[in-house]
Structure formats: structure tokens, C-alpha cells
Amino acid sequence: MNPYGYPTKELKEKEMPNRVVVGTQWGDEGKGKIVDILTEEADIVARFSGGANAGHTVVIDDQTFILHLIPTGILHPDKICVIGNGVVVDLEHLFYELDELRKRNITFQDRLLVSQSAHLVMPYHKVIERLEEEARGRNKIAPTGKGIGPAYRDKIARCGIRVIDIFNQNLFKQRVEWNLKTQNDFLKKLSRKELISLKKESLDVSKFRRRIKPFVSDTGLFLNEATKEGKNILFEGAQGALLDIDFGTYPFCTSSNTTVGAVCTGLGVPPTCIDEVIGVTKAYTTRVGNGPLLTEQQNEVGRLLQKGGNEFGATTGRPRRCGWLDLVILRYSFRINGITKIALTKLDVLDLFDKIKVCVGYKYKNKLMTEFTPDLSILENCKPVYEELPGWQKETHGITDFKDLPDKAKKYLDYITEKLEIPIFLISTGSKRDQIIFL
Numbered sequence: 001m002n003p004y005g006y007p008t009k010e011l012k013e014k015e016m017p018n019r020v021v022v023g024t025q026w027g028d029e030g031k032g033k034i035v036d037i038l039t040e041e042a043d044i045v046a047r048f049s050g051g052a053n054a055g056h057t058v059v060i061d062d063q064t065f066i067l068h069l070i071p072t073g074i075l076h077p078d079k080i081c082v083i084g085n086g087v088v089v090d091l092e093h094l095f096y097e098l099d100e101l102r103k104r105n106i107t108f109q110d111r112l113l114v115s116q117s118a119h120l121v122m123p124y125h126k127v128i129e130r131l132e133e134e135a136r137g138r139n140k141i142a143p144t145g146k147g148i149g150p151a152y153r154d155k156i157a158r159c160g161i162r163v164i165d166i167f168n169q170n171l172f173k174q175r176v177e178w179n180l181k182t183q184n185d186f187l188k189k190l191s192r193k194e195l196i197s198l199k200k201e202s203l204d205v206s207k208f209r210r211r212i213k214p215f216v217s218d219t220g221l222f223l224n225e226a227t228k229e230g231k232n233i234l235f236e237g238a239q240g241a242l243l244d245i246d247f248g249t250y251p252f253c254t255s256s257n258t259t260v261g262a263v264c265t266g267l268g269v270p271p272t273c274i275d276e277v278i279g280v281t282k283a284y285t286t287r288v289g290n291g292p293l294l295t296e297q298q299n300e301v302g303r304l305l306q307k308g309g310n311e312f313g314a315t316t317g318r319p320r321r322c323g324w325l326d327l328v329i330l331r332y333s334f335r336i337n338g339i340t341k342i343a344l345t346k347l348d349v350l351d352l353f354d355k356i357k358v359c360v361g362y363k364y365k366n367k368l369m370t371e372f373t374p375d376l377s378i379l380e381n382c383k384p385v386y387e388e389l390p391g392w393q394k395e396t397h398g399i400t401d402f403k404d405l406p407d408k409a410k411k412y413l414d415y416i417t418e419k420l421e422i423p424i425f426l427i428s429t430g431s432k433r434d435q436i437i438f439l
């Protein structure tokens with residue numbers, strides 16, 4: 001152990017790894033399912049970024065759960081779940097989600113911790129987001145409508161309200177009033193009556209004070225103490241690398257860091273406590289909302305992917321745009337995240353195709369680009385360069401043993417591993433818990 005209780009390299013080699021699970025594309029890769037499976041081997045599941053914009057689906061027998069703000073680990077009755085300081089918390093939504101879980105006999109007493117330093121998503125954030133989006137005209141970002149952007153904006157502008165601030169009635173009231181006054185520019189479309197009602201609704205958030213109290217904690221300290229006791233943590237990422245505020249397709253991205261660095265800043269743990277970074281990668285590409293998606297197929301292929309993969313947003317129900325796998329963005333996202341293992345999902349959705357294309361580069365002004373660029377004016381004028389592989393046209397849905405996969409499906413997996421130079425350790429062949437192949 002080092003003086004702060006984090007294990008040294010030698011000690012770590014003997015223990016269960018602390019794993020990070022991140023999305024490597026534009027979100028909705030199937031992180032929920034993978035986190036659910038890996039939770040078996042963890043003591044604690046911790047969310048480090050995003051908020052209720054996430055929608056993580058877990059299918060257990062005939063029951064479907066979609067977790068938004070609460071870590072997916074909550075579905076395992078003996079695991080502790082942490083909502084870290086990097087998450088933006090909508091208290092109304094949190095209690096709604098907890099009530100829904102309670103109705104389905106999922107208990108969470110004494111095993112959910114919410115960081116005292118996490119920022120709150122306030123009712124005015126959602127209204128501001130809507131008005132701002134309306135004003136964007138043709139340049140709409142199409143956010144999830146959960147107030148995420150304005151909440152992170154206030155955090156950075158140092159006028160946000162943290163969970164802990166709800167217990168200081170004066171400070172809470174002052175901040176609400178200040179924010180409504182200074183953000184008037186966004187709110188000027190509202191009538192006086194609507195403004196009064198928004199102010200009341202925002203001040204009313206303090207009513208959750210008593211209910212939230214038992215969950216509030218110094219989660220950074222808790223994780224440190226747990227590590228000292230030899231407990232193992234699974235870090236649950238939200239969104240995907242291309243939605244990262246720094247590395248994504250800015251401004252068509254979310255407002256937080258979704259990549260591995262956010263584990264440390266969003267939970268208060270050092271990088272040395274991360275042992276493995278698992279990149280959840282869909283066997284093709286999807287995105288919800290606006291922004292570049294170079295391999296998008298606005299044709300029969302896209303329709304088949306959408307139908308076969310049931311590609312509708314888990315949070316908003318919007319149809320997801322679909323296209324072929326893009327190795328340019330994957331190599332970029334693997335580099336930023338330091339991915340050590342791939343969890344490949346939705347292989348079964350490709351069962352139908354006689355040919356499968358994979359994008360290996362972009363053509364820009366007759367030159368081949370193999371690195372991602374954040375310059376959208378270039379991206380918009382790039383054309384994907386594809387390699388074509390034969391489809392297997394046999395059912396892989398539900399297969400649990402690697403040797404039962406068709407040879408051509410194995411070839412597709414080999415091809416991906418070779419191109420990305422990272423091993424696949426898990427293949428998902430359906431939405432259910434047991435529809436999985438461990439390699």
C-alpha cells in the first residue's frame with residue numbers, strides 16, 4: 001500500500017482488477033448490459049459523469065430495466081453504488097427512478113451514496129436548454145432535454161448549486177435568485193407568470209433535503225477507505241468517446257468528459273487505482289441527435305440495422321441513426337481511453353447482411369485520412385473509405401460458445417481485433433444477461 005491506502009503494483013496483480021467501462025462510439029453501445037455482467041465481480045459500482053441523459057438497459061429474464069442516473073449495479077442486491085461528484089443530479093428524477101425501482105422490488109437502502117459535491121440539475125436548466133435549443137435555428141444540437149448542458153455550464157461558471165448546498169437554505173435561495181436574474185437572456189421568452197412559477201419550482205427543490213440526506217456522502221473518501229479494505233470498484237461510464245466535451249464531435253456532443261480521465265475527476269480517485277479500461281463497442285455505429293456520422297446509411301442498410309438492433313434512444317425514444325463500423329473513430333477513442341479490452345456488442349444484428357462494410361479511413365480532397373479530426377468543416381467533406389467483408393447470414397443471436405459462431409463471423413471479429421490491435425474479451429449476442437460469449 002502507498003501512504004494513502006492505494007495498492008502498489010505488486011499488490012494489485014494479486015487482486016480483482018478495478019475496471020472502467022466506457023462507450024467508444026456515440027453512446028448506446030450496450031454499456032448497461034456489460035456493466036451488469038461485470039458487476040458480479042465488483043463490490044462497488046460508481047458513475048463518474050453525465051446525468052439522466054444516459055439510458056442504460058439491462059434485460060433480466062422477461063424484465064427490462066433502464067437506468068438513467070443510478071448506477072446499473074443497483075440491480076445486484078449486495079453491491080454498493082456511488083453517484084460521484086462528476087455527475088449532475090436531478091433530484092426530482094433521482095427519486096422518481098428510485099421509486100420505480102422500489103415498485104419492482106429493488107431495494108437500495110444503505111447501498112446508494114451520492115456525492116455531496118455533485119452539482120444539481122435545476123428546473124431552470126431544463127427550461128433554459130429548451131429555449132436555447134429553439135433559438136439555435138438550423139444548428140440544433142438535439143440534446144436529451146435533461147438540462148445537462150446548462151447544469152455543467154453553471155458548474156464551470158461557478159454559480160452552480162451542489163448537493164451539499166441544499167442544506168444551507170440562505171445560500172440555496174441566493175443562488176437560485178442570482179441564476180434566474182443573470183440568466184434572464186435565456187429566459188426572456190417566458191411570460192412573467194411563467195417566470196414566477198419557474199422560480200417557485202426551483203426554490204421547491206429544497207424540499208428534497210430530508211429525503212436526500214441519508215444518501216449524501218464524501219464519496220471520494222468512501223472509495224478510498226473501501227480500496228484500503230481491499231474492495232473492488234467498477235467504474236460505469238456514460239455516453240461515448242465521440243460525445244466527450246473535449247474529444248467529441250464538438251459542439252455536437254454532451255457537456256462532460258465521457259472518457260477515462262473523468263473517472264479521477266468525477267470521483268476523486270487517483271489514476272493508479274485503474275487496472276483495466278473496457279471499451280464497449282457496437283458491431284456497427286449509431287448516434288442519436290445531430291452531428292457528423294460519416295458511415296451513416298440512409299438507405300435499406302440503415303433501416304435494417306435500426307430495425308434489427310431496435311435502435312431507439314433509451315432516454316428519449318428517438319430513432320438512432322445507423323451506419324457501418326468506423327475504425328477511424330474507434331482507433332481515436334481507444335487511444336484516448338487507453339482501452340485494454342473490447343466488449344463487442346450486438347454482433348447478432350449483422351446476421352442478415354450478405355456483405356458487411358467497415359470504414360478504414362476517410363477521403364478528403366483526394367487524400368486518405370486515417371486520423372480523426374475535430375474540424376467539422378473537414379469531417380463534413382470527408383467520404384468514408386470501406387473494406388468489405390462477407391456476411392455470415394446465419395443466426396448468432398443468443399450464442400454463448402465461441403466455437404458455435406459461423407466462420408465468417410469469427411473472421412469479422414479477427415478483422416476488428418487485428419485492426420484495433422486490442423483483444424476482444426467478450427461478445428454480446430443478444431440483449432439478455434446470458435446471451436454472451438466470454439473469450
Ligand code: GDP
Nearest residue numbers: 028029030031032056057314346428429430431
Ligand atoms: P448503453 O447506453 O450503452 O447502456 O446502451 P443502451 O441500453 O442505450 O442501448 C443498447 C440496446 O441494445 C439496449 O436495448 C440493449 O438491451 C440492447 N443490447 C445490448 N447488447 C445487445 C446485443 O448483443 N444484441 C442485441 N440485439 N441487443 C443488445
Ligand code: IMO
Nearest residue numbers: 027028053054055143144238239253254288289
Ligand atoms: P448513454 O449513456 C446516446 C447525446 C444526445 C445529444 C447530445 C447532447 O445511454 O450511452 P445532452 O442531453 O447530453 O446535452 O445531449 O448527446 N447523448 C447521448 N446519445 N447515448 C447517451 O448516453 C447520450 N447522452 C447524450 O442525443 O445528441
Ligand code: MG
Nearest residue numbers: 028055056314
Ligand atoms: Mg443508452
